[in-house]
Amino acid sequence: DGGITQSPKYLFRKEGQNVTLSCEQNLNHDAMYWYRQDPGQGLRLIYYSQIVNDFQKGDIAEGYSVSREKKESFPLTVTSAQKNPTAFYLCASSIKVGAEQFFGPGTRLTVL
């Protein structure tokens, strides 16, 4: 089946630790995105990538890092510099930037 997968579904982290969230797509999409969702708020863009080996900061990039070494994969690292990392994280992809985006099932990150 074509689609976007995110793993793990639930993730727990101790304060001060870095953690990496996985996002893989087999839709042959060029563009990929990471969003953060907090209660009572819409989705906010963390990073996006238009093509392999290229990515840009979104609206709330501080404390996060990404890589795009393969077209299919766009992992997100939540670093210890992120002050309030507990949130629901959604990955998305689109055939190109500007086209409709398709979302993965999300990862719930909790910092203990």
Place this chain on the structure above:
Amino acid sequence: AQTVTQSQPEMSVQEAETVTLSCTYDTSESNYYLFWYKQPPSRQMILVIRQEAYKQQNATENRFSVNFQKAAKSFSLKISDSQLGDTAMYFCAFILISNFGNEKLTFGTGTRLTIIP
């Protein structure tokens, strides 16, 4: 910067009735797309409907239709014959289309819709 406003945090309607969710946006540009996404309790984001700003005809997808008023910058979603499976958060979203390739999807804060049996 573009903004998207959903003024109804919560709504509820009886099953089989029709409900309209409101969305307004702010932009000075003329070339953009608008979307409605649905997020059920599973939290999977699902595209419901899409509207290109250059099209005058309102988009329709089965029971879902939009009322796109470009001059008023309004983009409401109408759900007809509502079903229990329509219970979800609904997000309105906007994306500007440019030649620079740096378009970003901007979301509203969402409307929680509950369909009552």
